[in-house]
Amino acid sequence: MxxxxxxxxxxxxxxxxxxxxxxxxxxxxxxxxxxxxxxxxxxxxxxxxxHRYNVVERSLALVIAALLLYVPANFLPIMQLNLLGQSSEDTVWSGVVALFNTGMQGVAAVVFLCSMGIPLLKLLCQLAVLLSIRWNIGRSYGLLLYRIYHHLRDWGMLEVYLMGVLVAIVKLADMAALSVGLGLACFVSLLMVQVLLEVVMSPHQIWQALSGEDEHAGD
Incomplete structure (x- = not known):
């Protein structure tokens, strides 16, 4: 309605x-x-x-799913490239390491923060906030963490990284034998779960629950 x-x-x-x-x-x-x-x-x-139903429980399920997807999304191969008899498997983490080893430490730091560090920190903040509401403990810290989460929202750029991966796949497809890895499926799944989490985790219900105005946010 x-x-x-x-x-x-x-x-x-x-x-x-x-x-x-x-x-x-x-x-x-x-x-x-x-x-x-x-x-x-x-x-x-x-x-x-x-005013959504079971906001805390549904959001907790999505946060846990995202955390389970985080490791394979970042450390399993996104794609395998075969060129002139040589093959390589690329992951998000290997991309950061490659940038660092080629002297682009600043770019490597930005890529690490936007594709790995900040998305993980956002998920941990969301998990702590939801647990503080679910268990009714430490809500003052939950308020602080939820503020931090809102400041971090614009810095987690998984969709930008995914677009870069897709552009690279399209450009390299005619130059070498290219196969998509399981890491890409996990990465896309992680992105979709986070988008769904943004929809389900109703901000005004979370703020009210943290401030004690709404004791039924999980209903």
């Missing part, structure tokens, strides 16, 4: 009852939603809030 957010008499409401649209900055009354409902901005149609 989708309903526009009420914008009437916002000037008379206290600040804690107001919310601004993330897209068009329209100031409006904070909506009260039942399970399964979502609220849309009446000006631009942006989805303001969505």
């Amino acid at each position: 989708s309903d526009p957010v009420d914008t009437t008499q916002v000037s008379d409401l206290p600040l804690e009852d107001l919310v601004a649209c993330h897209e068009c900055d329209l100031l409006m009354r904070r909506p009260e939603l039942a399970h399964g409902e979502k609220a849309l901005c009446p000006r631009c149609g942006y989805e303001m809030y969505a």
Whole structure:
């Protein structure tokens, strides 16, 4: 169910009852939603809030799945290249090491952070936040970690790395014998799980659960 957010008499409401649209900055009354409902901005149609079922449990399952995929996605061969009788198997980690060994330490550091370091840190932050809600412990630390996670969101660039891999495959396909490895399937799966996690892990429900406003975020 989708309903526009009420914008009437916002000037008379206290600040804690107001919310601004993330897209068009329209100031409006904070909506009260039942399970399964979502609220849309009446000006631009942006989805303001969505009250989803079992947010914590579903998000935990996706985070654990992503962590299980992390190691094979980064350390199993993405592709195998055969050229002039020589073959090589390339992984995400071997690409970072190759850049470092060829004197491009700065580029290697950026690739490592954006494709391996920050995505792992994001997943660990999400796991700690969800566990703090699920077990009702350390919610003040959960608030801090969730803020850190939001600052890291724009720095995890798995989709950019995947695009680079696909471009390399297309360009090398006519020059050498090329075969796709299991690592690529795991990498794509990891990316898809993280995209789904962004959808399922409703931010406003997580913030409310961490601040103690919503004790039923897992329902």
